[in-house]
Amino acid sequence: MMASLSGLYSSSPSLKPSKNLSFKALPALSRDSFSFPHTSRPTNLPLTLSSARSVARDISHADSKKELLKDPDALWKRYLDWFYQQKELGLYLDISRVGFTDEFVAEMEPRFQAAFKAMEDLEKGSIANPDEGRMVGHYWLRNSKLAPKPTLKTLIENTLDSICAFSDDIISGKIKPPSSPEGRFTQILSVGIGGSALGPQFVAEALAPDNPPLKIRFIDNTDPAGIDHQIAQLGPELASTLVIVISKSGGTPETRNGLLEVQKAFREAGLNFAKQGVAITQENSLLDNTARIEGWLARFPMYDWVGGRTSIMSAVGLLPAALQGINVREMLTGAALMDEATRTTSIKNNPAALLAMCWYWASNGVGSKDMVVLPYKDSLLLFSRYLQQLVMESLGKEFDLDGNTVNQGLTVYGNKGSTDQHAYIQQLRDGVHNFFATFIEVLRDRPPGHDWELEPGVTCGDYLFGMLQGTRSALYANGRESISVTIEEVTPRSVGALIALYERAVGLYASIVNINAYHQPGVEAGKKAAAEVLALQKRVLSVLNEATCKDPVEPLTLEEIADRCHAPEEIEMIYKIIAHMSANDRVLIAEGNCGSPRSIKVYLGECNVDDLYA
Numbered sequence: 001m002m003a004s005l006s007g008l009y010s011s012s013p014s015l016k017p018s019k020n021l022s023f024k025a026l027p028a029l030s031r032d033s034f035s036f037p038h039t040s041r042p043t044n045l046p047l048t049l050s051s052a053r054s055v056a057r058d059i060s061h062a063d064s065k066k067e068l069l070k071d072p073d074a075l076w077k078r079y080l081d082w083f084y085q086q087k088e089l090g091l092y093l094d095i096s097r098v099g100f101t102d103e104f105v106a107e108m109e110p111r112f113q114a115a116f117k118a119m120e121d122l123e124k125g126s127i128a129n130p131d132e133g134r135m136v137g138h139y140w141l142r143n144s145k146l147a148p149k150p151t152l153k154t155l156i157e158n159t160l161d162s163i164c165a166f167s168d169d170i171i172s173g174k175i176k177p178p179s180s181p182e183g184r185f186t187q188i189l190s191v192g193i194g195g196s197a198l199g200p201q202f203v204a205e206a207l208a209p210d211n212p213p214l215k216i217r218f219i220d221n222t223d224p225a226g227i228d229h230q231i232a233q234l235g236p237e238l239a240s241t242l243v244i245v246i247s248k249s250g251g252t253p254e255t256r257n258g259l260l261e262v263q264k265a266f267r268e269a270g271l272n273f274a275k276q277g278v279a280i281t282q283e284n285s286l287l288d289n290t291a292r293i294e295g296w297l298a299r300f301p302m303y304d305w306v307g308g309r310t311s312i313m314s315a316v317g318l319l320p321a322a323l324q325g326i327n328v329r330e331m332l333t334g335a336a337l338m339d340e341a342t343r344t345t346s347i348k349n350n351p352a353a354l355l356a357m358c359w360y361w362a363s364n365g366v367g368s369k370d371m372v373v374l375p376y377k378d379s380l381l382l383f384s385r386y387l388q389q390l391v392m393e394s395l396g397k398e399f400d401l402d403g404n405t406v407n408q409g410l411t412v413y414g415n416k417g418s419t420d421q422h423a424y425i426q427q428l429r430d431g432v433h434n435f436f437a438t439f440i441e442v443l444r445d446r447p448p449g450h451d452w453e454l455e456p457g458v459t460c461g462d463y464l465f466g467m468l469q470g471t472r473s474a475l476y477a478n479g480r481e482s483i484s485v486t487i488e489e490v491t492p493r494s495v496g497a498l499i500a501l502y503e504r505a506v507g508l509y510a511s512i513v514n515i516n517a518y519h520q521p522g523v524e525a526g527k528k529a530a531a532e533v534l535a536l537q538k539r540v541l542s543v544l545n546e547a548t549c550k551d552p553v554e555p556l557t558l559e560e561i562a563d564r565c566h567a568p569e570e571i572e573m574i575y576k577i578i579a580h581m582s583a584n585d586r587v588l589i590a591e592g593n594c595g596s597p598r599s600i601k602v603y604l605g606e607c608n609v610d611d612l613y614a
């Protein structure tokens with residue numbers, strides 16, 4: 001059957017995308033030449049722009065589109081042939097609207113077999129993150145028997161037990177906040193960023209009941225106004241707030257700042273933070289040591305062998321979830337079942353391999369197209385944001401495992417349907433063709449017994465269903481590829497399965513394109529640069545303080561500040577620092593205003609003599 005389907009997509013031979021293919025050449029190729037179907041791509045790589053254009057001339061987009069639309073039988077056959085279902089989880093995958101060929105699948109086979117082997121080794125405890133010399137063990141979290149050492153198995157099991165016991169005690173009121181009239185904890189304030197926030201946020205939005213035993217709020221930034229807002233919203237309930245500070249490294253500046261701000265709010269409210277603080281971090285990290293020395297209410301471990309973006313099934317995701325009354329053991333079961341399903345070495349029966357294969361096909365194996373994720377369910381709104389980190393931090397890499405420059409990646413964005421249909425789907429349908437879509441469909445509209453027909457024979461949920469199917473068809477009719485993942489209901493089990501599905505797909509895809517999915521060297525560059533800006537600010541302050549302490553006060557131009565900081569090349573940054581401090585009432589501008597940098601002369605509001613001799 002697939003032979004005939006190859007014919008349906010193209011008469012030309014299939015493409016094997018190559019890692020030799022230059023990323024820079026691709027936007028032009030994909031926009032100009034690779035209109036749907038992708039079988040119009042040439043076989044002999046590396047491609048040149050002219051060869052790609054000549055192929056595009058040979059295979060007319062319009063003809064291919066017509067052929068597809070004319071042949072619903074063939075499309076239905078393709079749908080059935082590639083349809084995947086995991087019965088126990090009630091999860092289905094449809095990749096029929098991605099135009100890969102049989103030849104492409106056959107060419108990918110050896111790469112997948114190598115990826116399966118690498119994944120098997122990873123699960124057995126190999127150093128799968130060679131740059132950091134670390135094992136990669138998030139799969140053990142939902143099946144502790146897989147852990148390569150008995151001590152790790154015990155650690156995982158004991159941590160899970162203690163998470164459940166602690167949450168039970170908090171929910172039941174056995175552990176009480178020291179000075180709350182409520183007598184029990186009512187709120188969670190989660191402080192963390194990146195992998196220490198996105199998972200808990202996604203799970204809360206997807207699974208928290210309407211009236212959870214504890215409601216959750218997040219501080220996931222060093223934005224003072226955002227922090228103030230969260231604390232203000234808590235109001236007097238700060239006294240019954242459990243503050244969970246999450247940081248794998250225990251040294252992330254934004255998280256530290258969030259903690260210091262919250263501790264200040266506690267002090268000002270006359271509350272004892274330590275009795276309401278919980279830390280989730282690696283043993284002996286800065287955060288761990290602080291929590292231990294200050295005698296916080298509880299500490300839970302993070303592990304060296306679990307990455308931030310795959311930490312959702314560790315205490316990072318499980319503790320906040322359990323406290324909201326979410327069945328975390330069900331989440332783990334869903335993930336474990338999906339792990340099992342994605343261990344098979346038959347591509348066709350492995351949903352994660354099918355996803356990775358489609359990503360490779362759709363983006364030429366170099367991220368030349370973006371992945372737009374569209375869950376048609378409000379509670380899954382944050383799935384695309386969660387996937388953004390999982391996929392982009394894992395796959396966005398400059399070098400491959402052999403040290404070649406590859407600038408790999410796969411861009412992920414999206415919110416939810418049908419909402420986005422009224423925002424940017426116009427461009428997806430008619431505009432620049434630089435994406436493929438992933439629809440997440442949920443079969444169950446509402447809990448049983450609550451549905452009603454808002455017009456004869458049609459419910460509100462039928463509209464949502466219709467919008468999804470309509471968008472899928474409309475995109476396809478205009479040559480836009482899509483994947484559909486269907487779950488029956490949004491439950492802890494299905495959410496666990498979705499997370500595990502994408503974790504595995506990312507891991508397999510990384511192997512196929514020969515990169516390390518488990519480190520993030522690029523993130524360090526921004527952190528280092530931020531630290532340099534703050535160090536420069538301290539030098540600027542010291543120079544200004546010295547000039548302010550003179551009698552009479554000596555206002556300085558930007559040039560003079562830069563010279564005295566021995567950083568003339570940093571004059572633009574110094575200007576920005578002054579403008580920012582001025583906007584926050586931290587310096588006085590003697591002459592001019594911040595809008596005209598050449599005119600300003602600056603001194604501080606007051607001279608700090610102590611700083612002069614520091």
Ligand SMILES: O=P(O)(O)OC[C@H]1O[C@H](O)[C@H](O)[C@@H](O)[C@@H]1O
Pocket residue numbers: 193194195196246247248249250251252255308309393520523
């Ligand atoms: O959990 P933390 O150590 O505080 O790290 C929080 C985040 O920091 C960095 O930005 C990393 O790139 C992320 O992967 C990580 O999730």
